[in-house]
Amino acid sequence: MSFRKFSSDTDVIAFARQHSDLFTAEESLQVEEIGDGNINFVYRVSGADNSLIIKQALPYVRIIGEGWPLSQDRVRIEAEALQLEANHCPDLVPQVYHYDAEQCAIVMEDISAFENLRIAMVERKQLPLLAEHLGRFLADTLFYTSDLYLDTYEKKSLVQRFINPDLCKISEELFFWDPYCDHERNSINASLRTDAEKLWQDSELKLEVARLKIKFLNQAEALLHGDLHAGSVFANKQGTKIIDPEFAYVGPAGFDIGTVIGNYLLNVAGQANQQGEYAERSDYQQWLLAGINTLWHTFEQRFRQHMLAETRDPSLQLGEYADWYISELLADTLGYAGTEMIRRTIGLAHVMDIESIEDAERRADSERLALALGQILIKERTTLSSITQVIDRIRSELYCR
Numbered sequence: 001m002s003f004r005k006f007s008s009d010t011d012v013i014a015f016a017r018q019h020s021d022l023f024t025a026e027e028s029l030q031v032e033e034i035g036d037g038n039i040n041f042v043y044r045v046s047g048a049d050n051s052l053i054i055k056q057a058l059p060y061v062r063i064i065g066e067g068w069p070l071s072q073d074r075v076r077i078e079a080e081a082l083q084l085e086a087n088h089c090p091d092l093v094p095q096v097y098h099y100d101a102e103q104c105a106i107v108m109e110d111i112s113a114f115e116n117l118r119i120a121m122v123e124r125k126q127l128p129l130l131a132e133h134l135g136r137f138l139a140d141t142l143f144y145t146s147d148l149y150l151d152t153y154e155k156k157s158l159v160q161r162f163i164n165p166d167l168c169k170i171s172e173e174l175f176f177w178d179p180y181c182d183h184e185r186n187s188i189n190a191s192l193r194t195d196a197e198k199l200w201q202d203s204e205l206k207l208e209v210a211r212l213k214i215k216f217l218n219q220a221e222a223l224l225h226g227d228l229h230a231g232s233v234f235a236n237k238q239g240t241k242i243i244d245p246e247f248a249y250v251g252p253a254g255f256d257i258g259t260v261i262g263n264y265l266l267n268v269a270g271q272a273n274q275q276g277e278y279a280e281r282s283d284y285q286q287w288l289l290a291g292i293n294t295l296w297h298t299f300e301q302r303f304r305q306h307m308l309a310e311t312r313d314p315s316l317q318l319g320e321y322a323d324w325y326i327s328e329l330l331a332d333t334l335g336y337a338g339t340e341m342i343r344r345t346i347g348l349a350h351v352m353d354i355e356s357i358e359d360a361e362r363r364a365d366s367e368r369l370a371l372a373l374g375q376i377l378i379k380e381r382t383t384l385s386s387i388t389q390v391i392d393r394i395r396s397e398l399y400c401r
Contacts, residue, residue, distance in 0.1 A: 003072070003104055005041075006056060012043050015054060019098035019107045022050040039070070040246075044110060051110040052097065057246075058104075071166045072104040074246045079106045080161065081245035084223065088140040092133055093242055111241045114234035121230060121267040122274070122353055124284040131291040133240035134233070134260055135298025142253045143306040145223035148316055159220050164249040171226065171247060175339045176213035179347040180206050188346050191364035195371055196346045208378045212335045219252040228256045229340070230263040230351070254332025257299065261333060262340030262374075263351070264288050264295075265394070269341075269370040270353035272401070273362040285398065289391050296333075296387040300326055327385065334381035334390060341374030372397060 006012050009031040017023060027047045034053075035042035039061055043054045057075035061068040079099035086093050094109035120127065147155050178185050181200055188196050199205065225232070226247030234241045268288050271281045304322055311317045344351050345367050354370065357363040373394060377384075384390045 003059075003102060005058065006043075006054075006105075012045060012054060015100075015103065015105065016045040016052060016107065019100065020052055022052055023047045040075075044112070046110075051112070053094070053108050053110050054105055055108070056103065056105040069166075074164065074167055075099070075104045075106060076101060077162060077164055077248050078244070078246040081223065081225070081248035082106075082108070084145070085137075085141050085225075085242070085245070088144050089137050092137045092240055111234050111243070114236050114239065114241050116231060117233040117235050118230035118263075118352060120235060121288075122270070122356060124271070124276070124280065126284075126287055127235045127237060127240075129237070130233075130235050130240055131294035132298050133235075134242075135295045136302060137240075137242055138257050138260070138295075139299045139302035139306065141225070142222040142256065143303055143310075145250070146221055146253070147313070148307060148311045151312065158223060159250045162223060162249050164226070164247065167226065167247045168249055172213065172216065174347055174349065175343050176209055176216065179339075179343045179345075180209060185348045186346055187348060187350060189360065189364050189367055191360055192346065192367050192371075195368055199342070199346070199371065199375070202375075205375055205378060208335065208381070209339060212332070212339060212378070215252045215332065216255060220250040222250065222253045224249060224251045224253070224256045226251070226256070228259045230267070230353075233260075252332055252336075254329050255336045257296075257329070257333040258336025258338075259340050260295065261292055262337035262344075262377075263353075264292050265337065265373055265377075266341055266344055266351050266370055267353045268394070268398070269366045269373065270351075270357065272369055272398075273357050273359075273366045289394065293387055293391055296330075330385075330387070331381045334377045334384060338374040338377030338381070341370045341377070345370045345374070369397075369401065 006015065012031045013029045016029065023029060030046045032044045032046070033041065034044050040058065041056045041062070045052055045054060055075070057072045059072050060066045060070055076099065079096055082093050082096050086095065094111050096106060096108050098107040117130070143149055145158060150158065177183070225242065225245045226249055227244060228242070232242060232244045234243065265288075268285050271285050274281055304326065307317070307322050307325070343349070345354070354363060354366045357366060376393060376397065380393065384393060
C-alpha cells in the first residue's frame with residue numbers, strides 16, 4: 001500500500017479502529033478536524049468514553065500546496081521524538097499509540113483536557129505547575145540526548161536519525177534571515193515600519209544574529225523539540241503536555257529554552273496593551289517574569305545534578321566546566337529568545353498575544369516593546385550573567401515606558 005490521504009471520515013475512523021484498542025467494534029465514532037491545519041491534517045476521533053488524535057502529514061505545506069514541498073519523513077521524526085521524550089518525561093508528552101510509515105500518520109493520546117498555553121496566557125490564567133514542568137522537560141530531554149550522557153556511537157546515531165533539512169530550512173529563514181531585511185514574507189504593522197527599517201540597519205544586532213545562526217546550523221548539542229512556542233504547549237492547573245516536535249533535530253540546547261522564554265516575553269509585551277485593568281495586566285506580567293525565573297532555576301538545578309551524577313565522560317565532570325557550560329547556555333538562551341521575539345513581531349508568523357490587540361496603535365506599542373526586549377536579549381546576552389539580572393533588565397524596560 002502506498003501513501004493515500006484520508007479522503008473521508010470513514011477513512012479516519014477505519015484507521016483509528018485498526019491502530020488502537022480504545023473503541024469497541026459496535027460503538028459509533030465521530031470525527032472532528034482540529035488544529036490550524038497550516039501544514040498537516042489533525043483529527044480527533046471520539047467514541048462514547050474515549051478519544052484519540054490522528055495526525056497525517058502531506059508531501060507539501062497544506063495551505064500553500066505542491067508549490068512548497070515538504071518531506072513526509074517529518075511525521076516519523078515527530079513520532080520518534082515523542083517516544084524519546086516519553087522515555088524521560090512520560091507525564092509531559094502525549095502517548096503515541098501507533099506510527100504508520102506508509103500513511104505518514106501518528107495515532108496518539110487526546111489531550112483535550114488541557115488548554116492551549118497561548119490562549120491561556122492571553123486570558124491571563126495562572127498555571128502553578130507550568131514553569132517547573134517546562135524546566136524539567138528541558139533539563140531531562142536536553143541532557144539525556146547530549147554528549148554529556150550518550151557515548152559517541154549513540155550520539156552520532158541520534159544525529160543521523162533526526163536529520164530534518166526541510167523543517168530546519170524553515171527555521172533558518174524565519175528566525176535568522178527574513179526579519180533582518182525587507183523580505184517579501186515579512187508581515188509588518190504599518191505603524192511599525194520605521195522601527196523595522198531601523199532594525200534592518202543595525203549592524204551590531206545583525207552580527208549577533210549571524211553568530212546565533214551559525215550555532216543553529218552547526219552545533220549538534222542535543223535533540224531539540226525545535227518549535228517549542230506557546231502553541232506547542234497545553235496545560236491546566238494539574239499538568240502540562242508538550243506536542244508537535246516535527247521540527248526536531250540535533251542542535252544548540254539554548255534554542256529550545258530560548259524559544260520558550262521568548263514566548264513568555266511576547267505575552268509580557270502583549271499584556272501592556274491587552275484589554276482589562278492595568279493592575280490586572282501588570283500583575284500577570286510579574287507572574288510571567290516569576291515563571292521565567294522558576295523555569296530557568298528548575299532547568300539549571302536539574303541539569304547540574306544530571307551533569308554531576310550521570311555525565312559519562314570524566315573529562316566533562318569538572319565543576320568548573322559545569323559553571324562555564326551553564327554560563328554559555330544562558331547566553332545562547334537569551335539570544336534565541338530575542339530572535340523568537342523579533343521574528344514573531346516583524347516576520348511571517350505573528351502571535352495572538354499581540355495580534356489580538358484590536359487598536360493598531362496600541363498593538364504597535366506592544367510590538368515596539370517586543371522588538372526592544374528582543375534586541376536587548378540578543379545584544380546583551382553575554383553581559384547578563386544570571387537570570388535575576390535578565391529579569392531586572394526586563395523590568396527596567398517595562399518601568400521606563
